[in-house]
Amino acid sequence: METHHFQADAQQILKLVTHSIYSDKEVFLRELLSNASDALDKARFLSMQNEDLRGVDEPSIRVSLDEENHTITIEDDGVGMTREEVIENLGTIAQSGTKSFSEKLNNAESIESLIGQFGVGFYSAFMVAEKVVVESLSMQNDAAPIIWESEGGASFSLSEGSKEERGTRITLHINKDDAENFCNDYQIKQIIKKHSEFIQWPIVMEEERINQEKALWLRNPSDITEEEYNTFYKHITRNWDEPLCTIHVKGEGISEYNAILFIPKKHSFQLDNTGAGYKVDLKLYQKRIKVLDHANDLLPQWLRFVSGVVDSSDIQLNVSRELLQKTPIVKAIQRKLISKILSKLEDLAKEQPEEYIAFWNDMGHILKEGLHDSTPKQEKALFNLFRCRTTKSNGELRTLPEIKEDRQEGQEEIWFLTDLDKDRIGSRPILEGFKKRELEVMLLSDPVDEFVMMYKNQYDEVPFKSVAHGDLPEDEENETDEEKSDRAKANMLIDWLGDLLDDKVSEVRVSNRLTNSPSVLVSQEGALSANMEAILRAHNQDLPDTKRVLEINPSHPMVKTLARLNSDGKTELDTFAHLLFDHASIADGKLEDPTGFAERLQALMEKAATNL
Incomplete structure (x- = not known):
């Protein structure tokens, strides 16, 4: 020896x-x-x-x-x-x-x-x-x-x-x-x-x-049956359902690789609680040897619902073969995989619209995350895949091309409203004027929608505009003489209400949005929406207290009565004024002073009872 x-x-x-x-x-x-x-x-x-x-x-x-x-x-x-x-x-x-x-x-x-x-x-x-x-x-x-x-x-x-x-x-x-x-x-x-x-x-x-005879991804796709793909999907995901879509990719050129990707019919609830530590269910192999269970650098977080395998000997790993090295080849493979997935979804939307709608309802909120982290080409595909309900769709989903095409003559923007409460979003008072004018508004109720609209302010050169920000121009052509008179009288309330509610609102103005409700709260142009503030506070973000704009409906009986009494020199009208703010706060989903509201409502009821 x-x-x-x-x-x-x-x-x-x-x-x-x-x-x-x-x-x-x-x-x-x-x-x-x-x-x-x-x-x-x-x-x-x-x-x-x-x-x-x-x-x-x-x-x-x-x-x-x-x-x-x-x-x-x-x-x-x-x-x-x-x-x-x-x-x-x-x-x-x-x-x-x-x-x-x-x-x-x-x-x-x-x-x-x-x-x-x-x-x-x-x-x-x-x-x-x-x-x-x-x-x-x-x-x-x-x-x-x-x-x-x-x-x-x-x-x-x-x-x-x-x-x-x-x-x-x-x-x-x-x-x-x-x-x-x-x-x-x-x-x-x-x-x-x-x-x-x-x-x-x-x-x-x-x-x-112990092992399989041949890796499925190395076989010719034309020789593989749907049953074999489905069996493989169930094997690698431990999922009993069949996949919605299967994508078999053979990459050639600068980098050679083989991949099989699956889009599920339903997403796992864990995908909604990923945070920064998300793990994509994409397994990386080198020469049929699995080296990574979660190849996070090969798919972005907004495609985390995709499962599958990638086999490439060109990808570089660290010494232990446990971490990807971020090289141009990795980026190239990632772009190709993203392109294949988005293309497959576009085909599904065209050829099997009902199946795509089911996918969008279940996983659209994840896919939308890509709109603030994508290339121009990917963004175009994501906008084509985008679906939403509108004030005119009767609960059905519409596409952005449809919404753009159906704009009124002279309409330069696409209107939208965000609200986490999908059951009430369509009945928000802030939409009344838009419905009256038959202006279509996108109704967006996913938390990610706020961020999407913040980062992507236009579609195909048409700007997005929030119905909850800024002012809505007057509809002078269709305004009656009575409505003009009501507006003029209501304008006389503005300074008084502004002084009275100075600690609560930044401004009071006559509304061009309301038809049935007495009041509504809106945000200043460029300010965070109330919905965004709620999302950020839910994530323990410290935000400065911001005042919003109170708009009053000049044609509402309560506002008309308040304007008349104020013009006649009546006093003790503060309760009415505060109730206008209370109403707007309730409609906005946030009543800061419920005790004060109850006291004001009781006082008003007592006064009404004595006059019966």
Whole structure:
């Protein structure tokens, strides 16, 4: 037996690999199976070049356990290693034979880039093993079997082996603390299925094949049945429903990748409570080895309802293959996936409108998030997918092109109203004037709508305008003489009401919006809406107290009576004035002084009772 020392910095690197690089111990099996798969890939290629090399009839990867002696063995029929290759590949940390092999063959069209680019995966075995024994026989005919042993210290030993078939056998002597978790048939099978299910070579335990025969995403889409897609969807999502849409992508060009994406029929409630720590259900594979459960950098948060897999050997990861490196290739793949998803949804909206409406009602609020975080091309598609109810749609959903097309002659904007209460939004007093003039208003009741309208102030060069901000121009052409007279009389109340309610409102003005209600509260142009303030306060945001504008309806009996009494010099009218503000506050969904309101209402009722 010969004793050799690792390179001078090897102990430090080995310690880093064992204790710092990987966040989950179970990935040791993923790394060793990945190496075994790479070795079989190499053997297949070299056999095509030279038929005289050592061969085997049915290449595979075999995993076996010895629970009594606490060992796990992984054996492959791959390329194997000579004595020199063992010293080079296992005696030099971060020296990857796979990488060197891949570089030599970078012009061979039949060989993809192989996974072990960092050369540290093998050493993850020391996370769970107190000793690792490797016996290997190269497929080169003149090579002899060699045994490599190490306890993860400063040295390793070499001795003659007895292996007769080509390939590599790795035996891990598991630490006592880890034996219960990993010297367990069921646990090992679950880890294989979790990380390595789609390795193309058979992974066998006790004569049972554990992994799938071929990754679905590598097959020709025309050869895959809908049932196969649905079965795969249920398998990776643990969802019993069938998907709404399936998207099979084969990317070529600067970056090559394969992907299968699924849009569900119903979204999971967890998607509504993601915050900054959202995790997209998109699994990343490299050469059929799963390396990430949540490839967050490949899909934006606003497509978090999409599930699926992406397989690409071009994407760069950190050393532990647990984090994506944000490279131009990642961005390019992300743009392509987004484009495919949006295009699929546009097709669904055109070809199966009822199914799309069901999707929008369930997941539209998530999709709308993309309108403040998208490219111009994506924004155009998102606006095409946008649906909403309006004051003219009788509860049905309309598209933005329809709303734009149906504007009145001379109408330069698209009107909208936001309110979290979808049951009352259509009956808000603030809409009365718009309904009278038959101006269509979009009714938006998702919390995200406020942010969408804040960031996207126009559609196809037509500005969005809130009915709850600013003033509505007078409808002078259709105003009767009586209405003009009422307006003039109501204007005489403005200064008095403004002084009386100075601590509550920023301004009092005669309304052009109201037809039935006596009063309404609106926001100043450019100010936060009451709806936005409510959303921000619900998220514990400190906001300055802002006063809103009180508009009064000049034709309402209460306002007309108040104007007449005030003109006649009557006093003790403050109660009426405050009730106008109370009414507007109630209609706005926020009564700040319910006790005061009750007292004022009681006083008014008593006065009315004495006059009966």
